[in-house]
Structures are given as structure tokens and as C-alpha cells.
Amino acid sequence: MxxxxxxxxxxxxxxxxxxxxxxxxxxxxxxxxxxxxxxxxxxxxxxxxxxxxxxxxxxxxxxxxxxxxxxxxxxxxxxxxxxxxxxxxxxxxxxxxxxxxxxxxxxxxxxxxxxxxVVASLIAAEYPIYGRFGFGPATTTNEWTIDVPRAGFGPRGPAMPEDGGRVDLVDAEDVRKLGPELHERLRRGQPGAVSRDELWWQVNTGAVRFHADRWREPCYGVYRSADGEVEGMVAYRCDDTWGDAKQPLNTATVLGLMTVTPAAERALWYYLCSIDWVVRVKSGWRSPDDVLPLLLPDPRAARLTTQADWLWLRLLDVARAMEARSYPSAGELVLEVADAAGLAGGRYLLDVAPDGASCTPTSRSADLTLDVSDLARLWLGDESAERLAVLGRVREERAGAVRVADALLRTSRRPWCPDMF
CATH class of the missing domain: 3.40.630.30 (Gcn5-related N-acetyltransferase (GNAT))
Structure with a gap:
């Protein structure tokens, strides 16, 4: 041909x-x-x-x-x-x-x-494709499957909140009203989270049908604090599976769970583990350092079933990207950034002071040399410069520079993107 x-x-x-x-x-x-x-x-x-x-x-x-x-x-x-x-x-x-x-x-x-x-973003269906365009995996996702009978709650299940909060079931229309504001609160505090437009809420609650297969309406729950403020929301579906001895073997699959307080997170996971007939809970996509397993009396009841790269980023403006984020300590680093596409390469001085960070072109000698795709791995704080140096992806031009990079760039909690797009 x-x-x-x-x-x-x-x-x-x-x-x-x-x-x-x-x-x-x-x-x-x-x-x-x-x-x-x-x-x-x-x-x-x-x-x-x-x-x-x-x-x-x-x-x-x-x-x-x-x-x-x-x-x-x-x-x-x-x-x-x-x-x-x-x-x-x-x-x-x-x-x-x-x-x-x-x-x-x-x-x-x-x-x-x-x-x-400032950046370009995507979720990669295949790993090898996007690195050659300057993208790097910037967040990871995990999924757990909870064996509810083994979770250690006892025959009566987990206790519901005693802080005055409550879990209420709501409808899709309530989700469209309450969800956007709650999500805004979540994403302001979660590195790696992305915005959702009105169409996202319509498609994901069935108001707009984007797919040819039949829409299955989920169940929706919200957690309200003692003063009535919505601090968490979950969407989930249950199957209808029974054993040979007429025993319920149902699985609750979480489609999305977002919380802005520890009380809401605990209450919603405990709610899912208390639903009659449900013996397994599939967590859906979660942060790689999610507290979920440790919320259970027996964390081994949460089996890790998925672990994969998730949000990929490509820096388009190195200076603005580095100045947009915060840093845990003061310091400076000169980065030689290679970019085959010619969009964001150059040598930059990252200068982090107590009152903020600046990132400017410089003629000073480089401390680290790396590709723009590897800077994308480091930007949200999830990857280690020292690990990349072991792999040969980061070259240390000044002794000790990788340790400086990790001290400046790494975060105490890992970034997470809750969304597929």
C-alpha cells in the first residue's frame, strides 16, 4: 500500500x-x-x-x-x-x-x-508517547479495594460521627448546586488539582448525555458539619451480586469523593463501609498518600489494586511556573533546561526568599541540567531530583545541587489530580 x-x-x-x-x-x-x-x-x-x-x-x-x-x-x-x-x-x-x-x-x-x-496538561493513555513532546508524569494515582468484613469495625460496622456532623443522601440537582463551591475549596488546597467547568458537572451528573451507553444514576452523599456547612461529597454505584447461599457480595464503587476536612473524609469512608449488603468498597482514583488505609482499624483490609502515573504536565513558561509555586525554605538554584521544541528552554536562576520566589534568565554556571519533561516531574513536588540523577535524567553540575533541589521542590504531602479529562 x-x-x-x-x-x-x-x-x-x-x-x-x-x-x-x-x-x-x-x-x-x-x-x-x-x-x-x-x-x-x-x-x-x-x-x-x-x-x-x-x-x-x-x-x-x-x-x-x-x-x-x-x-x-x-x-x-x-x-x-x-x-x-x-x-x-x-x-x-x-x-x-x-x-x-x-x-x-x-x-x-x-x-x-x-x-x-503556563503549562500544558493531559492524562496519558499510553506511557511512551508524550515524553518526546516535553511532558513528564507529575502526579500518581492509587486505587484501593476495601474488604469490609476484614476492616476491623466489628459486627455493627463503623460508628458514625459524634461531632455533630451528618451524612445526607442528595440528588443530582443538589450536586450541581453544592459541588462547584466545594470543589473550589478542594482545589485551592490541593497541588495538582484542576478546574471543572459547568459542562463537567452536567456530564458527570447525567444532565448532559455525552455517551451512547445507558446512563446509570449514582447515589450521592454529602457530609455536613455541625453548623450545616458542606465539607464533603461522594458519588458511588453498587452492583447486585449474591452468593450461592443467598449471601450478599455487593461492591460499592466510588466515582468521586472530595473532602475539605478530616472529619468529612472519615465520615464518608465510614458511611461507605456501613452500607448493608456491601462487602467491598472500590475507592476510585485517590492520592498516592491518601489516609484511607489508616482510617480503617485494620489497614490491611485496603488492598492496593491500581498504582499508575496520572496527570502529565509540560512547562511552557519556566519562569512563571517556578514563581507561581511556594517553597518550604529559602535557597537558590541555577537550572539549565533543555527543550527540543524551543518553547521553554534556557538557563534560569531560581531564587527563593522568605517573601517569595523569583525565576529569571541568567548567565551563571548551571547547578543542574535537565530536560523540560523532567522539570515537569519536579514542579509539583512529587518526584525527587536525586532519583532522577540516579537514572541519568538530571545531571549535577555542582556537588550537592540535587539535595538543594529536593529541599526546595519536594512537598510534605504528594500532589494529586482527582480528575480524568
Whole structure:
């Protein structure tokens, strides 16, 4: 089979009347049914077609897809930074290895840098793809499965809060009213958290149907403190599984659980472990240092079932990114940042003082040399410069510089992104 050279394929923003073709290529790339029902396609068209959608077209047919949208990522210390969130990335199997993703990514990142975005973000379906574009894994996610009978609560289950707080079941409409403000409180204090727009709340509560499969409404619960303030929220579904001896063997799967106080976190996990007929609780995506296992009388009842990279970041403006975050101590570091794409490379002096940090171009000798993708690993404080140096990904130009980097950049609690996008 003869293939056209890459530049015979047109890579460009899609026109509105090309949305159905773009969506078909997207579904094909994700191994889904290529054609959506007309009503679902129309919902997606109304909500997505006016956004930043790129396509690659070969003889008029869409063969690769790419979408980005505005987002904010919370830096260490709570400052939100402007991000170019990337999703819907596919290349049709017949058109792999032709540089289509490289062209779409290059176009999008250049535009994001010109807009003034500080970072680009994505959730990687496959690990090897995005490092070559300057992305690095910046957060990790874990999932636990709790064996409720072994958790150590006893035959009566976990005790409910005695602090005057309460757990109430609510409806989807309540979630759309109460959730956005609670999420704003969460993301202001959680490095790695990302913003959610109104469409997110509509899709994730069934008000807008984005998918062809039947919507299954979850159960929703909120934790209210003694003074009535909403401090936590959970969405979960239960299956209907019974053993041969008519024993309940049901699993509660958490779709999302967010809290802004320790009391709310304890109360919601205890609530999930107290539901009649539920013998397993799947935690959903959680922070890698989540306190969940230690909330149980027997932490071994929480078995780690998933551990993987999650949010990937690509720095587009090193100076603004480093100045946006906070640091645990004063100090200075000269970073030689390599960037093959020419978007954010250079030599920078990071100077952290008690009244804040500055990051400026410098001609001073470098303390550390690293790729922009590895600086992305370090930016939220989850990775260790010393570990990267052992791997040869960070080169120490001045003795002791990796220890200085870890003292400045690492955080006491690990970053976490609760969202898929």
C-alpha cells in the first residue's frame, strides 16, 4: 500500500460541518463504535464544536483528532496557573507513523505558549508517547479495594460521627448546586488539582448525555458539619451480586469523593463501609498518600489494586511556573533546561526568599541540567531530583545541587489530580 507523504495530509482546525467526521475518527481511535446516535452527536456538537479542535484530513476524510481547552492547574501553595488541557488525541490505525500527532501537538503547544498558558496538561493513555513532546508524569494515582468484613469495625460496622456532623443522601440537582463551591475549596488546597467547568458537572451528573451507553444514576452523599456547612461529597454505584447461599457480595464503587476536612473524609469512608449488603468498597482514583488505609482499624483490609502515573504536565513558561509555586525554605538554584521544541528552554536562576520566589534568565554556571519533561516531574513536588540523577535524567553540575533541589521542590504531602479529562 502506498502512503502519501506527511504534508499531503492537511492538519488544521476543523470546520463546523466536519464535526461528525472528526467524532467518527475519534471513536475509531479509541476502539469505540465509529458512529454515535444522532442525539448524542448533536449534544457533543453543541458543547465541543466551537472549541479548539484539530484534525488531520487525507483526501477529505478525518484520520487524526486533537482537542484542547482552557484549564487551571493548582501549583504548590495553592496558586492556579493557566493550562492548555489536551484530550481526544487519536490517529487512525491506517495513518500511524506519519508525524500527524507531532504536527498537531506542535501547532497546539505553540498557540498555547503565545496565549500565555503556563503549562500544558493531559492524562496519558499510553506511557511512551508524550515524553518526546516535553511532558513528564507529575502526579500518581492509587486505587484501593476495601474488604469490609476484614476492616476491623466489628459486627455493627463503623460508628458514625459524634461531632455533630451528618451524612445526607442528595440528588443530582443538589450536586450541581453544592459541588462547584466545594470543589473550589478542594482545589485551592490541593497541588495538582484542576478546574471543572459547568459542562463537567452536567456530564458527570447525567444532565448532559455525552455517551451512547445507558446512563446509570449514582447515589450521592454529602457530609455536613455541625453548623450545616458542606465539607464533603461522594458519588458511588453498587452492583447486585449474591452468593450461592443467598449471601450478599455487593461492591460499592466510588466515582468521586472530595473532602475539605478530616472529619468529612472519615465520615464518608465510614458511611461507605456501613452500607448493608456491601462487602467491598472500590475507592476510585485517590492520592498516592491518601489516609484511607489508616482510617480503617485494620489497614490491611485496603488492598492496593491500581498504582499508575496520572496527570502529565509540560512547562511552557519556566519562569512563571517556578514563581507561581511556594517553597518550604529559602535557597537558590541555577537550572539549565533543555527543550527540543524551543518553547521553554534556557538557563534560569531560581531564587527563593522568605517573601517569595523569583525565576529569571541568567548567565551563571548551571547547578543542574535537565530536560523540560523532567522539570515537569519536579514542579509539583512529587518526584525527587536525586532519583532522577540516579537514572541519568538530571545531571549535577555542582556537588550537592540535587539535595538543594529536593529541599526546595519536594512537598510534605504528594500532589494529586482527582480528575480524568
Amino acid at each position: 502506498s502512503h502519501p507523504v506527511p504534508h499531503d495530509i492537511d492538519v488544521r482546525p476543523i470546520a463546523e460541518d466536519e464535526f461528525a467526521d472528526w467524532q467518527r475518527a475519534l471513536n475509531t481511535g479509541f476502539l469505540l463504535e465509529p458512529t454515535l446516535p444522532p442525539e448524542i452527536l448533536e449534544v457533543r456538537r453543541r458543547n465541543l464544536a466551537s472549541g479548539r479542535l484539530l484534525g488531520a484530513f487525507d483526501r477529505g476524510r478525518c484520520v487524526a483528532t486533537f482537542r484542547s481547552f482552557p484549564q487551571e492547574v493548582t501549583a504548590v501553595g495553592g496558586t492556579p496557573v493557566a493550562a492548555d488541557a489536551i484530550t481526544s488525541v487519536t490517529v487512525t490505525p491506517t495513518h500511524r507513523r506519519r508525524g500527524l500527532l507531532t504536527r498537531m501537538m506542535g501547532s497546539d503547544l505553540t498557540a498555547a505558549r503565545e496565549r500565555g498558558d
